[in-house]
Amino acid sequence: MVVQSNSIVDGVYKITLDEARLINLAISKIKKNDSLGSPVRITHSEFSNTWGIRDNNLKRRLSDIGDELIQRTIDTISTDKYTGRKIKTRRTWISKIEYNMDDIEQYIEITFSPDIEKFIYQLKNNFTMFEIENVSNFTSPYSFRVYAWIYKYINFSSNIKDGLHFTDQITIDDFKEMIGISNSYEKYKYLKSGVIEKTIKEINKYSDLSVILEEFRIGRSVKQIRFVFVKEKATILKSLSIKI
Template sequence: MNNYSVTKSNNLIDASYKLNVQAQKLVLACLSKVDSRKAIPKEISITALEFSELMGIEHNAHRELYKAADALFKSSITLVDNNEEVELYWVQKKVKKLKGQGKVTLVWSDDVLKYISQLRSRFTSYKLRDIADLQSSHSIRLYELIMRFNDTNIRKISLEDFKAALGISDKYEQYKDLNKWVIKPALKELGKKLDIEVTTLKTGRKITALYFTFSDKKEVQQELDLQQR
């Protein structure tokens, strides 16, 4: 399995956007190919073979790559920077598909480069392999949201911000529906990698925030192994 890392500014981690799972993986695969501490080239290409190997896609990698590219072009990002709400786009123009070569070329927007290039502080990094086999876009976004607090293994987030980050602000008005269709499936999928639990916090009788506690199962097992020696 690959050992590449993905790095984003914390503003982008907490941003509001909605991408399908393959479009998210396309962004992350491209980010894993560059060094975010340096100036990132405005254009980046990735082949279907690379996409397949990085993300463990066994079938129809070409088709999934092209579908991801189409979705990426249509998606915007809303984030807060210096207390100002900003809307920007991932790519500057429609992703170029080189079908004969099984490859796509992305042209990052000038705005998004600020949040993925020459990062020196306030960023989050994680291993690409840790999200490669996730099948839900919600699972990927939840993983990113909690990894921002990997130093404490605790993340408190308002319900409003959580829904915005997953691009579902206009859905699941009832918490029971959000829990059934989004939170529980994401926790189940992430449970293969993490010991993760969620507690709801209320203001009055209304649920207004979520409190995630988590730990890496591999790290916990390593600690147990050391204690037993």
């Protein structure tokens, strides 16, 4: 089970596919009562079996993933309770990584940074939880990001109508920033075909959600989007006329 604070789900960060796999697997191994600062050990066989990877050079691959991940940052957005101003805080994901390179039991051990621990350990509220099996066949980091963000809304009573769940509307610029591609896909039509449609297709094919895209225009230009979804596999969703 992957359990993470909604601050992480809403966070702004860029990540590769293998880094997304490693982070999600590490978070899924954290137990409810694990103490802050507890390292998370992932064996090479766990990583390959969870994601269906067959790589004869997995030792080198995981070493490279760790070397890149320890440099990655995530921005979280909060509101100052006195001024109401939005505050962006940048944190690093990982404070330490250890590699056991023995041939008998090879593993990588991750210690999340102290600033991130509060978002993934001993959570009481404002978190999103999903089965790792529902993302185990994803082949794009955007699928991980968008799936978790959509899933956040599944328990929001204000975001359901007539049995359909829906996300809040998000501007195109904010969506691109969230998934780490602010400087790419200048035209929406390329973002839609290159990222959004492929992500929806993968989520619908491999996860427990059925999702469609809804666009909001000013004039002829799409300025905001949102996702409408149901938790069960429902191909009928594709032909629904959305009136929310």
